Amino acid sequence: MRDLAKTDSSPLGAVVVGGGPAGAGLLVAARGAGLLDALLALPVRIIECGDAVGTGELGGYAIRSDSHAESFLRAVEAQAEPPLSVALSTPAGREVSQRRGGPVDLSVASAFLNGACEELRGALAASGRDPFLNGFxxxxxxxxxxxxxxxxxxRVARGDEAELDAAALVLATGAHQPPETLLRERVAGEPLLPRFAGRLVQSSALLSHSGAAAAIGRLAKLASPRVAIVGGSHSAIACARLLLDAAPGLSFGEDGVAVLHRRPLRLTYASPAAALAEGYAEFGPQDICAHTGRVFPLAGFRSDARDLLRRAWGLGGCGPEPRLRLHRLRHGPDAEAARILEDADLVVAALGYRPRALPLFDSDGRRIRLHAETAPAAPLVDGRSRVLAADGAPVEGVFGIGLAAGFPLRGTHGEESFEGQANGLSLWHGEVGAAIVRDLLAARPAAATARVAPGFSKAEAA
Known part of the structure; x- marks a missing residue:
């Protein structure tokens, strides 16, 4: 663990909170853009509570990625300094490389990203420029x-505290599924809690290795289990696919897994011609990316979730899949949805993720309410990744990146019709991450110092 006290006299240009795929990804993005030396010279510190860097919670999921392996490889394979060739030669790196054109197990992707970030960190440490502060x-x-x-x-291990002063702040704090959503959001006329207490699980829990094992063990005891999944996100369809295809021993009958969704479910295709060739015609001009020509590149399902829906709809010669039922929720009371929920042995809530934003205070100690706190789907950031206050104005010197940050991709990186949230590792490690780095460099501080709270010894080795 780095000793925080050793930063005592160093001027800081930025503190990054979170060393997962988005936070550590700023270094990867800076490397690819030729800005790594300038970023480190600010200097920058990346605070990470765990021991690993570059992975976050990614390795805890028991599913494959919804994007192809190339999204994990692109930034690492970029010809830049320092080279990251060792990560590509590890078992995880070789497996990701072999999966080009298809999804990859998230546990493998996590190991690969960790290897790449540790290799980058090692190269920086060799020149005395390791920016990570683990265990804080x-x-x-x-x-x-x-x-x-x-x-x-x-400090996580001991509980003693310290303070860091910096000109700018980057929140790469990840996202979660707030439990209060289950008490607030109405589904078929009522919230899911307390109505289904005892048989309700959040999708993030079901998709984890331990959560999947627990749910499968519970359902395996039933002759013909029934599951209701509420939500139309990738997580919702990933839950259905996990139970139907990746859970041996479960004997689902017809309509055994039902997905209750509000918005239409879309599929992504490389082109309108490719979609029409499979019999998929549920799109218009506004659903096609003006830059790539892809159909629903943001709203459309990809990877394993896409394959499951193609089976359910009989597209491209796939299917049938009688075990899966897709039910479009009505506004207000929905008797059929209520019946599906009541009959379910397990109810899965896939109602989306919200950002875990760090509490911010003004110079008088008053809490700064954020825009993301004003509404269930309000974004954390604007089109420049600046964190927004409740009134929609940027909070000076604070940026956000990562899962559920709400970076507006519509029309710029996808179709004009897109609504909702989309996340992209290749953007965090590429264009979006590099844009934040440029803004940090443009606001280069005259002087900002790291301060150590009482209780930290300058000579202390962590």
Whole structure:
């Protein structure tokens, strides 16, 4: 573990909160854009509560990626300094490379990203420029009178605290499924809780290795189990695919797994011609990306989820899949949806993710309410990845990146008709990450120092 005290006299240009795929990805993006040396010279510190970097919670999921292996490889394979060839030669790297054109197990992708980020970190450490602070948790950040940000941190293992002052702050804090959503959002006229307490699970839990094992073990005891999945996201269809295709021993009958969704379910295709050739015609001009010609590149399902829906709809000679039922929820009361839910042995809530934003305070100690807190689907950031306050104005010097940040991709990286959230590792490691780095460099501080709270010894080895 790095000793936080060793940053005592170093001026900081930025503190990145979170060392997962998005936070560590800023280094990868800077490397690809030729900006790594400039970013490190600010300097920058990346706070990560765990021991690993570059992975976050990715390795905990028991499914394959919804994007092809190329999205994990592109930035690592880029010809830039320092080279990242070792990560490509590891077992995980070789497996990801062999999966080009298709999905990859997220556990394998996680190991590969960790290897790439550790290789990059090792090269930086060799020149005394390791930016990571492992084993520290960021608790909050307060605006300073000088215009920067003071980040309050705690050492996870011991509980002692320290503070870091920096000109800018990047939130790469990931996302979660707030339990209060289950008490608030109505499905077929009522919230899911407390109505289905005891047989309700969030999709993030079901898709985890332990959660999947627990659910499969429970359903395997039933002769003909019934599952109701609420939501129309990739997570929802991934849950259905996990239960139908990846869970040996489950004997689902007809309509054994039902997906209750509000919006139409879409499929992505390389071109309108490819979609029409399979019998898929549910799209118009506004659903085609103006840059790539792809149909529903953002709203459309990809990978294993796409294959399951193609079977359900009999597209391209696939199917049938009688075990899966797709039910479009009505506004207000929906008697059929209510019946499906009541009959289910397991109800899965796939109602989306919300960002885990760090608590922010102004220089007077008052909490800064964020735009993401004003509505269930309100984004955390704007088109420049700047974190937004409740009034929609950017919070000065604070950026956000990663899952559920809500970066507006519509029309720029996809179809004009897109609504909702989309996330892209290749963007975090590429264009979006590099844009944040450029903004950090443009706001290069005159002076910002890292301060160590009482209780940290300068000579202490962590």
């Amino acid at each position: 948790e960021a608790l909050s950040a307060r605006k300073t009178t000088a215009g920067g940000w003071r980040v309050r941190c705690r």
